[in-house]
Amino acid sequence: MIYRETGQFKTSYRSDQSIFPIVQDRWAIYLMVAVAYLIIPFAANEYWLQAILIPFLIFTMAALGLNLLTGYAGQLSLGTGGFMAVGAYAAYKLTTMFPAVPMPLVFLAAGLVTAVVGIVFGLPSLRIKGLYLAVATLAAQFFLIWLFNRVGWFYNYNPSGTITAPPRTFLGIMVTGPEATAPVRYLVCLTFVAVFALLAKNMVRSEIGRTWMAIRDMDIAAEIIGIRPLTTKLSAFAISSFYCGVSGALFLFLYLGSIETQAFDITVSFEVLFMVIIGGMGSILGSFIGAGFISLMPILLTNAPHWIGLEMPVDLAKELEAIIFGGLIIFFLIVEPHGLARLWQIGKEKLRRWPFPY
Amino acid sequence: MSEWLTAIFISPFLDMASGPIFFAEVVISGLLAGVMYSMVALGFVLIFKASGVFNFSQGVMVLFAALTLVGLMERGVPLWLALLLTVAVMITLAYAIERVMLRQLVNQDPFTLLMATIGLNFFLEGTGELLWGSNVKKLDVGIPEDSLEVAGMLLNKFDLIAAVIAAVLVTVLAVLSQKTKIGRALRAVADDHQAATAVGIPLTTIWVTVWAVSGIVALVAGIMWGAKSGVQFSLSLIALKALPVLILGGLTSIPGAIVGGLIIGVGEKVAEVYWGPVLGGAIENWFAYVLAMVFLMFRPHGLFGEEIIERV
Amino acid sequence: MVGMNGSQPILQVEDVELSFGAVQALIGVSVDVYRGEILAIIGPNGAGKTSLLNVINGFYRPQHGRIVFLEKERPKHFRPYQVARQGIARTFQNVALFKGMSTLDNIMTGRTLHTRTSFLSQALYWGRALREEEVQRRRVEEVIDFLEIESIRKTPVGRLPYGLQKRVELGRALAAEPELLLLDEPMAGMNVEEKEDMSRFILDIRDEFGVTCVLIEHDMGVVMDISDRVVVLDYGRKIADGPPHDVRTNREVIEAYLGVAHE
Numbered sequence: 008m009i010y011r012e013t014g015q016f017k018t019s020y021r022s023d024q025s026i027f028p029i030v031q032d033r034w035a036i037y038l039m040v041a042v043a044y045l046i047i048p049f050a051a052n053e054y055w056l057q058a059i060l061i062p063f064l065i066f067t068m069a070a071l072g073l074n075l076l077t078g079y080a081g082q083l084s085l086g087t088g089g090f091m092a093v094g095a096y097a098a099y100k101l102t103t104m105f106p107a108v109p110m111p112l113v114f115l116a117a118g119l120v121t122a123v124v125g126i127v128f129g130l131p132s133l134r135i136k137g138l139y140l141a142v143a144t145l146a147a148q149f150f151l152i153w154l155f156n157r158v159g160w161f162y163n164y165n166p167s168g169t170i171t172a173p174p175r176t177f178l179g180i181m182v183t184g185p186e187a188t189a190p191v192r193y194l195v196c197l198t199f200v201a202v203f204a205l206l207a208k209n210m211v212r213s214e215i216g217r218t219w220m221a222i223r224d225m226d227i228a229a230e231i232i233g234i235r236p237l238t239t240k241l242s243a244f245a246i247s248s249f250y251c252g253v254s255g256a257l258f259l260f261l262y263l264g265s266i267e268t269q270a271f272d273i274t275v276s277f278e279v280l281f282m283v284i285i286g287g288m289g290s291i292l293g294s295f296i297g298a299g300f301i302s303l304m305p306i307l308l309t310n311a312p313h314w315i316g317l318e319m320p321v322d323l324a325k326e327l328e329a330i331i332f333g334g335l336i337i338f339f340l341i342v343e344p345h346g347l348a349r350l351w352q353i354g355k356e357k358l359r360r361w362p363f364p365y
Numbered sequence: 366m367s368e369w370l371t372a373i374f375i376s377p378f379l380d381m382a383s384g385p386i387f388f389a390e391v392v393i394s395g396l397l398a399g400v401m402y403s404m405v406a407l408g409f410v411l412i413f414k415a416s417g418v419f420n421f422s423q424g425v426m427v428l429f430a431a432l433t434l435v436g437l438m439e440r441g442v443p444l445w446l447a448l449l450l451t452v453a454v455m456i457t458l459a460y461a462i463e464r465v466m467l468r469q470l471v472n473q474d475p476f477t478l479l480m481a482t483i484g485l486n487f488f489l490e491g492t493g494e495l496l497w498g499s500n501v502k503k504l505d506v507g508i509p510e511d512s513l514e515v516a517g518m519l520l521n522k523f524d525l526i527a528a529v530i531a532a533v534l535v536t537v538l539a540v541l542s543q544k545t546k547i548g549r550a551l552r553a554v555a556d557d558h559q560a561a562t563a564v565g566i567p568l569t570t571i572w573v574t575v576w577a578v579s580g581i582v583a584l585v586a587g588i589m590w591g592a593k594s595g596v597q598f599s600l601s602l603i604a605l606k607a608l609p610v611l612i613l614g615g616l617t618s619i620p621g622a623i624v625g626g627l628i629i630g631v632g633e634k635v636a637e638v639y640w641g642p643v644l645g646g647a648i649e650n651w652f653a654y655v656l657a658m659v660f661l662m663f664r665p666h667g668l669f670g671e672e673i674i675e676r677v
Numbered sequence: 678m679v680g681m682n683g684s685q686p687i688l689q690v691e692d693v694e695l696s697f698g699a700v701q702a703l704i705g706v707s708v709d710v711y712r713g714e715i716l717a718i719i720g721p722n723g724a725g726k727t728s729l730l731n732v733i734n735g736f737y738r739p740q741h742g743r744i745v746f747l748e749k750e751r752p753k754h755f756r757p758y759q760v761a762r763q764g765i766a767r768t769f770q771n772v773a774l775f776k777g778m779s780t781l782d783n784i785m786t787g788r789t790l791h792t793r794t795s796f797l798s799q800a801l802y803w804g805r806a807l808r809e810e811e812v813q814r815r816r817v818e819e820v821i822d823f824l825e826i827e828s829i830r831k832t833p834v835g836r837l838p839y840g841l842q843k844r845v846e847l848g849r850a851l852a853a854e855p856e857l858l859l860l861d862e863p864m865a866g867m868n869v870e871e872k873e874d875m876s877r878f879i880l881d882i883r884d885e886f887g888v889t890c891v892l893i894e895h896d897m898g899v900v901m902d903i904s905d906r907v908v909v910l911d912y913g914r915k916i917a918d919g920p921p922h923d924v925r926t927n928r929e930v931i932e933a934y935l936g937v938a939h940e
Contacts, residue, residue, distance in 0.1 A: 020814040021807070083476065135661045138419055138479060138616075142608050143661065146654035157645035206800040213799035213810060214785075214792045221775050221786050228773035231734060232853060233761035233790040242796060273605075277483070284480055289777065322494075329491030336484025340477050341469040 026208055043197055048190035056189035063302040064196040065257045070282040070294035071200075071207050072250025077280070078288035079211055080243035081223025082132055086144035087251055088275035089151035092268060093121040094252025095259040096161050099170045103163060110175050110182055114199070114256045121252025122245040124151075129244030133237045136226075148273055155268045171265040183260045192261040199257060203250060208291045210246070219243050220289070281332055285339055287348030296347045304328065369643075377639035391638050392631055397524035399630020400531045401593075404586040405607040406614065406622035407535065408579040413616050415551045415575040418467070418478045422486035424605055426580055429493040430455055431587030431596045435504050436497035448584075455580030463573045504591035527589045534585060538578075539619055551575060609657035615666060629653045685748060687712045687889055688733065688857060693742030695728055695913075702728040703739065704913040710857065715883055716891045717900045717921075720910035721933055726893045727770060729910065730859050733891070734767050735760030747856065762790055766855035770862050770893075772842045776835040780845050783834055784820055787852030788813040820848045823885075824878060840871045844878075851882065858882065860892035864899060872896065876903050901925070909933070 017023040027033040051060065073087050098117035102108065108116075128147040132140055155161045162170045174184025181187045182195055210216050218239045221229035230236050259266050278301060286297020308324045308331075343349050381388045405427055412420045420426075433454050437447040466485065470478055542548035553561040554571050562568055587596070606629070614625025636652045686709035695703040702725045710716055718726050731737040733744065735757045744751040746763055766787075774783050792813065798806035821827055824844050829837060834845055843863060850858055863879070864872045876899055882888050894900050900907060900921060907924040909917035911933040917924045924930055 020811050020818075024810070024814070081476075083479075131658055131662060134665050135658075136665075137475065139612060139661055139665065141479075142612050142654060143658040145605070145608065146651060146658045149651035149654055153647060153650045157647070209802035210796060210800045213796075213802065213806065214789065214794070214813075215796040215799050217778070217782055217786045218789060220778055220782070221789075224775035224777045225773055227736075228769065228775070229786070230757045231736060231761060231767055231773075232787060232849065233758050234786070235758050246796070273602075277487070280480075280483070326491040326495040329487045330495065331491075333484045333486065333488025333491060337466055337481050337488065340473070340481045340484065341466070344473070344477055 024212065026212070040201065043201075044194070048194055051190075051193075053189050056193045059302060059306060061189070061193055061196055061262050063299055064193070064200045065254050065262055066279065066282060066302055067295050067298040068200050068203060068254035068257065069251050069279045070286065070298045071204060071291065072247045072254065073279050074283045074286075074288065074290070074294045075207060075211070075219070075250065076243050076247035078283055078290065078293070079216060079223065080219035080240065080247075082129075082240060082243060083137065083141040084144040084247070085141050085273070085276045085280070086128065086147035086151075087279040088271040088273060089148040090121050090125060090248045090251035091255030091258060091275065092151055092155055092271035093124050093248075094118060094255030095266065095271070096155050096170065097121065097252065098256035098260060099172070100161065100163075102173060102175065106173070106175075110177050110260070111195075114253050114260075117256040118249040118253040121255070122249040125244040125248025125251075126241050129241050129248075132240045132244065145273075148276055152268045152272060167267075169265055169267045170259065172260040175260075183264075185264065187261075196257055196261055199253065203253070204291060204295070207250070211291065215239075215242065223289075281336060284336055285346055287346030288344075290346065290348035292351065293346050293348030296351070300347065301332070304331065372643040373640070376643075380639055391634050394521070394524065395631035395634030396627055397521070397528050397630070398634060399627040400524075400528045400623075401586065401589055401626075402607055402610045402629055403623045403626025404531050404534065404582065404589065406610040406626055407538065407619065408582045408586070409607060409611055410614075410617065410619055410622045411538070411575055411579045411582065414619075415554050416467070416572050417475065419475065419482065419616070420485075420576075420579070421479060421482035422489055423579065423583065424602070424607065425486045425489045425493070426455075426458075426583040427587040427590065428596070429458075429489050429587075430580065430584035431504065431591040432493045432497045432502075434584070434588065435502045435591065435596050438504075439502070451584055452581060455584055456577040459576035459580050460573050462576055463569060467572060468569070502591075502596040504588065504596050523593060527593075530585065530589070534582065535619065535623055538582075542619065547574065606653050609653040612657035613660055629656065632656055684712060686710055687747055688891075689745040690729070690733065691743050691745070693729075693732055693739040693744075695725075695732060695737055695739045701913050703732065706742075706910070706913070706915050708908055708915065708918070710889060710891055712856075712889055713883060713887065714889060714905040715879065715903055716889075717904035717907045718891065718893045718910060719895070719897075719900060719907060720916075723912075724910040724933075725913040726910055727861055728913075730767065730861055730891070730893065733857075733859060734765060761853070764856035765859065766850035766853045766857070767859040768843070768846045768850050768861060768863060770865065772839070772846050774834045774842055774846055774849070776833070779831050779833055780826060780837070780848075781817065781821070781830045783845055784817045784848045784852050785813060787820075787849040788816060790853055791816075816854075817848075817852055820851050823851075823881070824848050840867050843867070843875070847875075847878065851886070851888075854886075855888060858888050858890045860890060862893050862895065864894060864896055872899060879903060897925075 017028065022028070027036060047060070048056075069087060069091060072090075073084060076082050076084050094117045097120040098113050101116055102110070102113045105113075124147075128144065131143045135143055156168065162168055165171075172183045174186055175182055177195075180191055182191055211219075218229070218234045219242075221232075221234055222236060222239050222243075226236055229239075255271065258270070263270065282297030282301045283294065284297070285300055286295070287293025305324065305328055308327055309321075312318065339346055405423060408423045408426065409420060412418055412423070430451055434447050434451045437450055438444065442450070462485065466481055470481055542551060550561070550566045550571055551574075553564070553566055554568065561571075607626075610622060610625040610629050612625070613628055614621025614623070633649050633652050637646075637649050641648050688708075688710040690706060690708045690710075693703050693706045695701070706725070706729060708716075708729070718729065720726055728737060732739050735751070735755050738753065746760075746765065749763075751760070775786065778786075792809065794806040794809050798804060799810075802810075821830060824847065826841065826844055826848065829841060829845075834842055837845065843865075847860070847863065850860075860879070864875050867875065879890055879892070880903055883890055892904075894904075904921055906919065907917070907921050908915060909924055909927070909930050911929075916929045916933060917927045919927075
């Protein structure tokens with residue numbers, strides 16, 4: 008009864024193409040954004056911000072990146088961790104070499120560096136497809152991690168091999184380093200994710216998004232209608248890597264504060280891939296859902312037993328995590344290959360007709 | 366700068382030339398390591414040939430098989446019985462995978478199937494560790510590990526025995542594939558599922574068979590690897606390295622898996638020994654992948670792989 | 678040879694040889710296509726018809742021979758997208774639509790050659806990019822109108838019946854505003870009514886949009902009705918070229934279809 012489009016007619020192409028054509032949806036989003044900006048920083052406690060919301064946002068960014076490349080453009084990538092590492096190390100080097108540059112610019116610059124690296128590792132994609140390309144991205148993953156481990160310049164010759172985010176302020180507020188408070192860091196992450204999610208949504212509903220999907224669905228036909236395969240694939244790699252790079256930089260500066268290369272190893276690549284698969288490939292919303300799901304699951308696993316009075320050792324939690332994730336992937340691929348986002352859409356469809364069955 | 370260039374382009378070759386025996390040892394140890402990779406790759410090829418599924422979890426199957434074997438032995442089960450039981454487990458696993466997963470995904474595209482095997486990868490890993498624990502285990506199956514001197518070179522008995530076993534395994538599989546009815550049926554299924562069912566080949570039986578055989582191959586590989594370096598999580602990472610092997614050898618070729626494995630094995634060892642010191646070591650982490658990637662640029666379907674002609 | 682109003686052909690296929698290994702698909706085939714005509718290519722199965730279209734498209738590169746389009750010789754290294762850019766569009770025998778997208782989006786992809794804005798302004802979805810998107814949408818809606826497929830605009834194409842899919846594919850080709858439209862068996866699998874609709878569309882495409890059409894077709898009724906000229910291929914060779922009625926009574930053509938043994 009509540010969720011109806013009656014009376015909502017579109018009188019221009021522009022309004023037909025809007026992101027949230029149904030007015031109720033639009034209000035819901037405005038409300039969510041308002042809550043995210045105005046209420047959560049004050050209401051949420053340190054733990055929620057630090058352990059749940061901030062990593063959720065950061066991984067949403069990474070999932071957006073991977074979704075653009077794998078979900079929309081159809082190029083399977085197992086190198087997400089490596090690209091995040093590029094972003095983190097690039098941001099680190101940039102800010103240690105040029106401490107006066109404001110952090111947001113540093114993050115964007117780190118993203119650009121990662122985009123270039125992404126193009127380089129995306130070059131094979133003209134000749135190589137599908138699974139073979141995934142192996143090339145594995146090469147990127149392993150090589151990049153090795154590089155950041157071995158070449159001292161990247162970690163400023165720090166004997167422990169870790170890199171630590173130096174304290175920086177922006178507009179007078181401490182945003183990185185030990186003094187930066189969780190709400191501040193959360194707000195910065197939120198802003199980045201909100202802006203870039205919007206940009207991503209715009210891209211996928213424009214020409215570039217359509218060319219990506221064309222290449223994904225039938226690259227030969229795409230070329231025959233005039234789409235240039237190499238430029239399209241490279242643009243997907245570049246933009247996707249940009250997103251992953253920024254997320255890596257945020258990961259270092261606004262989340263952990265201090266990392267070693269292990270933070271971006273192949274497990275991360277798989278994790279982000281799971282987020283994209285479970286959340287929904289080829290869906291911006293799906294990136295959010297998937298990131299949320301995978302960020303929350305471990306917390307749930309470690310804490311839920313407590314609520315019913317059982318103990319959950321850390322090892323067991325990790326093993327259960329692997330089992331559940333693996334099982335869920337298979338489950339989703341069988342039941343709904345388009346992930347939770349599609350289930351959400353189907354749910355909304357049902358809601359539109361409720362209480363009528365069809 | 367020129368110092369660096371010399372170190373990359375000249376010194377390693379001088380080193381090789383000046384110490385030929387050592388070089389031969391390195392190459393041979395590379396070949397032997399390559400044999401192990403080939404065994405893992407073999408499992409991939411079998412499954413891909415027969416069902417078109419790229420079984421990403423092959424590496425974890427190696428781990429799982431080894432874990433089961435060791436787990437049983439730790440609980441006092443004698444080796445021969447443990448082997449039998451593990452084989453039974455792998456066969457059951459094959460059956461379960463076919464029933465629960467493959468059957469539901471019959472008409473999906475290769476991408477989806479690949480993702481499903483990635484999910485399987487994690488599922489098996491978690492289950493294996495849950496059942497048998499996650500600490501490193503020593504696997505002793507009674508294979509000697511000391512060295513043998515052959516033609517002035519020092520070789521490891523274990524490696525040699527592993528190579529022999531692998532050779533036997535491959536020959537058996539190749540013969541079975543070419544000469545027997547089941548082998549023919551497998552090849553028919555690999556070519557065209559629908560046509561194969563049309564001539565009466567039972568798809569599900571074939572698939573269960575193939576996954577089971579793959580599981581046994583995984584067990585052999587697991588024993589070899591496990592006896593050499595202990596049974597642990599990193600075993601599944603080694604299997605990731607079978608991917609470059611497959612790239613080089615082609616996804617559908619049994620001889621290709623062997624040749625690819627040998628090339629990767631030798632390439633890695635030689636690169637590590639002669640270029641490692643210059644570049645800072647641990648080149649093995651990425652060398653195989655980069656080699657495969659470069660290779661792909663020139664031969665997108667691998668050395669022995671079939672070229673897929675795309676028609677409109 | 679000169680066209681209906683004494684003009685030069687817009688497409689000249691000269692002495693093309695195409696083989697795949699030992700299989701010769703096209704042997705010394707020469708065809709001229711004149712502006713504004715509807716040319717039908719017919720012939721028994723395996724005669725090389727689709728191969729010929731693929732060569733015109735730039736998808737296959739012939740071992741020998743040359744292609745001249747709009748009086749410019751095509752360079753040997755040209756890739757399909759470069760050929761498309763010159764103004765050649767195509768539909769396929771097995772519908773080659775982008776299954777993951779809706780009808781509207783599929784036809785919008787046909788506008789790719791007319792899109793100028795960069796991805797950056799598209800990401801911002803403002804100014805020039807937004808205006809351009811609207812222009813593309815307007816053009817695509819004209820095509821949708823023309824092909825009478827308004828009701829299935831937002832439907833994912835995978836869910837459409839075969840006949841409608843073929844129409845959407847035609848829409849995608851039209852959206853590119855081509856000079857030359859290649860249609861590979863556009864009526865395959867259609868019933869009589871659908872064929873009438875499609876025939877009408879093809880004629881309208883020529884009359885209203887001025888697009889020259891080359892189509893491969895098996896239904897002789899359609900060929901006789903709508904084509905201005907017919908080219909017949911058999912075993913990779915052209916065996917007839919002329920107005921429909923001449924070709925129909927050509928003895929070699931009849932023998933090719935009836936399968937008389939070749940010496």
